[in-house]
Structure formats: structure tokens, C-alpha cells
Amino acid sequence: MSKGEVSYTTSHRKKALALSIIPGLGQIYNKQILKGVSFLILSAAFILVFKDLLNIGLWGLVTLGEIPFEDHSIFLLVYGILALIVVIFGLGFYLFNLRDAYKVGKKRDTHEPISTMKEQYRNLVDNGFPYLIMSPGFLLLVFVVIFPIIFVILLAFTNYDLYHSPPAKLVDWVGLKNFVEIFKVDMWRQTFFSVLAWTLVWTFVATTFQVALGIFLAIIVNQKDVKGKAIMRTVFILPWAVPAFVSILVFAGMFNESFGAINRDILGFFGIDGLPWMTEPMFTRLALILIQTWLGFPFIFAMVTGVLQSIPQDLYEAATVDGASNLQKFKNITLPLVLFATAPVLITQYTFNFNNFNIIYLFNGGGPAISGQNAGGTDILISWIYRLTMTSAQYSKAATLTMLLSIIVITVAIWQFRRTKSFQEEDMM
Amino acid sequence: MSMKRQKIIRLTLTYLVVLVMFIIILYPLAWIIGSSFNPGQSLSGSSIIPKNATLAHYKELFDMEKSNYVYWYLNSLKVSILTMIFTVILVCLTAYSFSRYRFVGRKNGLVTFLILQMIPNFAALIAIYILATLTKLIDTHLGLILVYVGGQIPMNTWLMKGYLDTIPKELDESAKIDGAGHLRIFFQIVMPLATPIIAVVALFAFIAPFADFIIASILLRTEKNYTLAVGLYDLVAKQFGAEFTTFAAGAVLIAVPIAILFLSFQRFFVSGLTAGGTKG
Numbered sequence: 001m002s003k004g005e006v007s008y009t010t011s012h013r014k015k016a017l018a019l020s021i022i023p024g025l026g027q028i029y030n031k032q033i034l035k036g037v038s039f040l041i042l043s044a045a046f047i048l049v050f051k052d053l054l055n056i057g058l059w060g061l062v063t064l065g066e067i068p069f070e071d072h073s074i075f076l077l078v079y080g081i082l083a084l085i086v087v088i089f090g091l092g093f094y095l096f097n098l099r100d101a102y103k104v105g106k107k108r109d110t111h112e113p114i115s116t117m118k119e120q121y122r123n124l125v126d127n128g129f130p131y132l133i134m135s136p137g138f139l140l141l142v143f144v145v146i147f148p149i150i151f152v153i154l155l156a157f158t159n160y161d162l163y164h165s166p167p168a169k170l171v172d173w174v175g176l177k178n179f180v181e182i183f184k185v186d187m188w189r190q191t192f193f194s195v196l197a198w199t200l201v202w203t204f205v206a207t208t209f210q211v212a213l214g215i216f217l218a219i220i221v222n223q224k225d226v227k228g229k230a231i232m233r234t235v236f237i238l239p240w241a242v243p244a245f246v247s248i249l250v251f252a253g254m255f256n257e258s259f260g261a262i263n264r265d266i267l268g269f270f271g272i273d274g275l276p277w278m279t280e281p282m283f284t285r286l287a288l289i290l291i292q293t294w295l296g297f298p299f300i301f302a303m304v305t306g307v308l309q310s311i312p313q314d315l316y317e318a319a320t321v322d323g324a325s326n327l328q329k330f331k332n333i334t335l336p337l338v339l340f341a342t343a344p345v346l347i348t349q350y351t352f353n354f355n356n357f358n359i360i361y362l363f364n365g366g367g368p369a370i371s372g373q374n375a376g377g378t379d380i381l382i383s384w385i386y387r388l389t390m391t392s393a394q395y396s397k398a399a400t401l402t403m404l405l406s407i408i409v410i411t412v413a414i415w416q417f418r419r420t421k422s423f424q425e426e427d428m429m
Numbered sequence: 430m431s432m433k434r435q436k437i438i439r440l441t442l443t444y445l446v447v448l449v450m451f452i453i454i455l456y457p458l459a460w461i462i463g464s465s466f467n468p469g470q471s472l473s474g475s476s477i478i479p480k481n482a483t484l485a486h487y488k489e490l491f492d493m494e495k496s497n498y499v500y501w502y503l504n505s506l507k508v509s510i511l512t513m514i515f516t517v518i519l520v521c522l523t524a525y526s527f528s529r530y531r532f533v534g535r536k537n538g539l540v541t542f543l544i545l546q547m548i549p550n551f552a553a554l555i556a557i558y559i560l561a562t563l564t565k566l567i568d569t570h571l572g573l574i575l576v577y578v579g580g581q582i583p584m585n586t587w588l589m590k591g592y593l594d595t596i597p598k599e600l601d602e603s604a605k606i607d608g609a610g611h612l613r614i615f616f617q618i619v620m621p622l623a624t625p626i627i628a629v630v631a632l633f634a635f636i637a638p639f640a641d642f643i644i645a646s647i648l649l650r651t652e653k654n655y656t657l658a659v660g661l662y663d664l665v666a667k668q669f670g671a672e673f674t675t676f677a678a679g680a681v682l683i684a685v686p687i688a689i690l691f692l693s694f695q696r697f698f699v700s701g702l703t704a705g706g707t708k709g
Contacts, residue, residue: 078563129611130526130535137519137582138538144579145545148553148560155555217450220443225436232447234692238454241691242684243640245658249665250461250680253673261460294453302695326439355549357643362662382552386643389555402552413547 013105017098026101030108034117039097046093050086057083064158065170073171074160081150085142155399162393178400188397191373191384198285199380203354206292211346213293214300215338219330222308233305240298248362251291255363279368281377288378292359296349300342307341308334347416351409357382381405458684465677486678498679500653501660508570508656509639512577516634517627519582524589525615529601542583550580551643558647568650576648577638585630592626593619629697639687657683 012030020026023043027036061080065071107114115123156178158164160171182188221232239247254261255277263274277283311334319329339346360366360383366376374392375384381401388398466482490498526532527539551557557576558567566572600622601614609618620627638645642658649655655663661683664676 074559075563078560125611127532130530130532133522133615134526137523137586140519140575140579141545141582144557144576145550145553145583148556149548151556151560152553217446220446223439223443225440226443235451235454237692237695238458238688241688241695242458243658243687245640245642245661246680246684247457249661249676250457252665253464253676254457254460259673261456294457351547355552357551358640362642365666382549385552386554389558390647395555398555402555406548406552409549410544410547 010109012108013102016101016105020098020101023094023097026097026105030101030104030114032104032114032120035100035120042093043097046090050083050090053079053086054083057081057086064172065166068170069167071170072166073158074166077151077154077158077171081147081154084150085147152399152402155396156403158396160395160399161397165393174396178396182397182400182404187373191375192401194373195375195379195381195384198378199354202285202288202380203350206289206296207350207353209289209293210296211300211349214297215304217297218301218304218308219334222305233302236301237298239294240302244295245358245362247295248291248359251287251294252363255287278364281368281370284364284368284378288359288363291363292353292356295359296353300346300349303342303345304338307338311337344416347412351412354380354409355382355405356380357386361386461677461680461684464674465681467674467677469674486675487682489675490678490682496675497652497655497660501655501657502682504570504654505639505657508573508577508645509635511570511574512581512638513631513634515574515578516581516585517631519578520585520589520630520634521620521623521627523582524586524593525619527586528590528593529598529619542586546583546587550576554643554647557644561648567648568654569648570654573638573645573648573656576644577641578634581634581637585633589623589626589630593623596622625697632694632697 016026016029018026019029022040024036024038024040027033027039030036056076057079060071060073060076061083063076064073065076104114157173157175158171159174159177163169164171182192217236220226221229221236226232253259255263257263257274257276257278260277262277267274275283277287315333316329319333324332357380360378360380364376364378366379366383366387368377370377375387379387382405385398385401385405388394388401463479465486466484467479468481468483468485490496493499527535561567561572561576564572566575596619601609601618604614604618638656640658641656642662645656645659646662649659652660652663661676661679664672664679
């Protein structure tokens, strides 16, 4: 029988597929006894082991418990997600079983030889190897990263907070109520938009400052006739070399209003009265931007220095011959080359500062407090979420805000990655 | 002549800027080192160059009965080193299979990793907290390490896959023809060639837990289990003015070794981060 012809004399593939509704039977029908038996045993074990989890989990996921003190809604939610993950894995195996039975059946229909036991083993080793070696990492990822993300997404649609806290109270599904409240209830809306506004200003100003300073310093140190380049480069890297949490805490001490060096030594030296760095939001914000500039410019400096050293000198020589001024050389040669080479990294700097929890929290705990809102004066979205979770137990609202924040980050990131070249490369995927 | 004058002005301005930057960078560092040698607990009346310099605060930190500092230091090293080891092992395996094999689900896996690396892993901190409580992993270093390693996988897998893609496939193909098995190709051919990127991943995986505050502060509950970031913050937040000089000594003891380590590995950092940025 020639290949490509549609009519088969036998219909093993259909029979095998139909029998495979119970995993393994199709394989046995295809005379792959060992494979079929192991499939059968596997699926029986699967049902036996996960029966209870699936039962409780799926029930819990829908109801979130019915009797206070007896049903713990949050545990049920966790079991529910586990059950979901198990179901997905189970379905994957089931589909694989159907596909396998159909494929082997088709081979029999076209009278191709079915692989022997030995070949099956080889196939399993060859095709299974990538799955085998990545399964530890993948499993960890599922439980430590993906599981929490699903949990947060689901939590955003519940009313889990201090007043609906298991075991005394049950948690319920509330649909989009949290999202509606954030945009409708005055207190939430005002806080959300003022925090979002400061987050954006913070991200933009602090990052731009550190990038500009880093590029500027790299360029002036890289001038041919500047002496002592090595020592300059070492010192300019120092703020990066010291762990950020240490520097931030040190700065928190320096900006302290009563004993800090800024008020006492520096401003005192110039005869200026101490400034309210920690109690006046505007001053705290200014301090934060200055500190982030201090912390962040060395990385840009190091990177741009690398780029500058790779720019061929003949470009500048040719420009000199053409009578270009230093400013023209900078504008038309240096800057475009530097920006082109570092653009992707610069964008990651913006996304980093958008979620730069450490500096906000360690410097002044997101404070000072502001009346009329439940976020501090310098809280960015991520530190506000932390505050809602850890101090006021507003879990569902925190989850809702996390979702909004993730949407922003992912949108920006996808936009960025679609522009980078590696994303479009043929073999990347 | 004007050319020469221009040059003098330009160089003077350059050195002036560099000088100002030196002061801005070095002043906080000098201030904290000075504070750590100041006698007394608070800073009132202290100066950068203390009159009666003392090592008392350093001694206090190493007094195991009064201070948990030594525990914090050991905890941080333990967590960072274990995170580094596990991350390197897992990332090598996943990156290798993404780079060298074409299997069902590869494309989806890569896209998933790409999206996961964009979400900071502390975004789901409520969930991490509740899950850790449920699994009794709260206040244990094991829980912390698992979260760190899981969070490191997506980004570093992409980083390493990008590098492995540049190692010619002909190498493993010819080895295969010579009869080398999967494991042999992995260990004896590809991994030795990937040492530079393994170093970068190891460095990142070491630094990230060391510098992390947010996850450690959620998971660790007892003072003896704290890592340095949490412990140091605790030292400051509890009684700010009152124990500042002790804090200063603690800060110096972290900053100096890390800075030295960092400056000697600096090249790796720049190349690694740049590669990570362009490769995605």
C-alpha cells in the first residue's frame, strides 16, 4: 500500500484510540503489552493516590468551605490549587496516552513495523532525557513560583482580610468586588492613584538621574588626557560594591533628623537649619532619589566604560579631520553608540526601580504617614502591598494590587522583549 | 593658544567633577567607618575621626551572648552558598535541555520562563507566607533557600541558554557519533566550555539572597535565624539612635569583605548583566 493514500484496509487506529479511553487498553490492543500494563498501573495509582485530594480540593475550590471552625477556607484554597495542578498533569498524561495509541494504531494500519521493546526503551531514553533533567527545576518552579502566582490571582477574587480570617470565619468568592472597590471607594482610589503617581515619578526620575550621571562620568573619565583613570574607576564602582541594604541603612542614619550627619555636620557647617528629611514627604522623596542615584550610577558607569573602550578611535580621528567640535563628536558619535549598545539594560533599570522595595522600606518604612490614606508618603506599589499584607492583613486587596502591578510590569516587559533582536531570531524558540 | 586654554579648562572641570564625586562617594563610607569606632552608643557628639577610638562595638558584635550578629553572618553565608549550589545545578540542567533538545512543550516552556522572569518573585509574598506556614517551612532556612532557588531559575536559565546556544552543536554531534551518551556529552563536552557563564550565574545566585530583605523578613521569625539584611535592619529599627555605633560596626564588617570580593569579580558582573540584558 503506497503512502499518502487515505483509505486503510484495517482500522486499528480507531479501535486503539477508543480503547485508550481507559489508559493502557489501546496499547495492549496494539500488542505493546508492557507499555499498556504500565499505563494501566500508572493511571490506577494516580486515581488511588489523588482521589481524596481531588475530591476535597475541587469541592473546596468552589465553595471555600461551608462550616466555620471546621473548614479552613485558605487551606481549602491551597488544596484546590494543588488539585488543579494534579488534574493538569493527569490530563497531559491522558492526552499522551490517546495520541500514542492512535499513532501506533496508524502504523499498524499502514503496515509499518511497530517498534520493539528495545526500540521503545531507546526512544524513551532519547526523548525523555530533556524532560528528565529539567524536571527537578521545573517542579520547584511549579511549587515556589507558579503556585504562589495562581494563589494570588485567586485571592484577588475573595474577601480574605482581618474580618474574614479562618478558622473563625469563612472566606468567600466575591468576584470583581476588590477591583471595583479600588477604583470606586474614595479612600482606596485616592491612595491607589497617589501611590501610582509617586511610583511612576520615582521610577522615571531616580532611574534617569542614575543613568545620566553614570554616562556622564564614564565619558569624562574616558577622555584621553585624564590621568589616574584606574583609581577613579575603582572609587566610582564602590557604591555598587557595598551591599545596597547596608548603604541604605547607613543613609537612613545620615539623614536622621536629630543625630544624622547631613543635618548636623553638613547643613550645620553652612549655617542652615536642619531639614525634616524623615517627617516631610517631599524631603523624604528628595532624599530617596539622591540615594538611589548614588547607589545606581556605578553599574551604568561600568557598562558605559566598557562600551566606550570598544568604540574605534578612527571614528573620532575622521571627525577631527572634518573639523567637528568636541560637542559634535559627542552628540553624533559617542552618545548614539552608547545608547544603542546599552538600551536593553537601561530599560531593565527602569523596571528594577519600579519594584525597588529595599530602598523605600529600609530608608523610612515608606513613611512618613499621610493623613487620609493607608499608604505612607513614599510608598511605591510594592511596598504598599507589603504594608497591606504584613501590618493591616488586607490580604485580598494586596492580592488585587499585586495583579494590577504585575499587569503593568508584564506589559512593559513584553513591549521591551518584542523589540530586542534575540526575540525574533529563528532558532531562539 | 586658545586650543591649549580650552584643554586646560576642560581638564580642570573634569578633575573638579571627579573630586566632588569622590567626596560624595567616600563621605558616607568614611562616616560609617568613623561611627563604628566612636565610643558610646549614640552618635551625639561623635566625629568622623573619633578622639577616643575604640574597638568595643566590634567586640560586642562577637559576644555571642549579647548579640546574634555571628549567627546572622553564618546564616547569610549558608543560605547564599546553598542557593548558589542548587541554582547552578538546576539552571545548568534546564538551560542545557532548552538549548540542545527539541521536545514537545519547549516553546511554551521558554515563553513561560520569559514571563516568569518579569514578575519579581516577591510579588506573590502573601502566598509565599501562607504556603510556608502551611508546609511548616516558615522560619526555616530550607524554605528560604527553596524560594530563592525557584526565583532564580527563569532569569538565569535564559542567561545560560543564550550562552550555550553559541557553543557549536557540531561538537556534541560528533561526540554522539563517537558513542558518547547524553550524560557524557553534558558533563565532558558542553559544561567545560560553559564555565564563564556558570561563574556568572553562580555569582548572581550568591549575591541575590545575600542582598534580599523582603522574602527573608517575611519567612524568618526568630532572631537567631535572621540573615544579615534582616538582622541589621532589626538592629537599627529597634532603637535607632541608641545602638547606632554597634550597627555601624556591623555594617563595616559586611561592606568590607563584600566590596573586596566584588571588586575582584567586577568584570564578570558587567559582562553578565550586559549579556542578560541583550539576550533577554
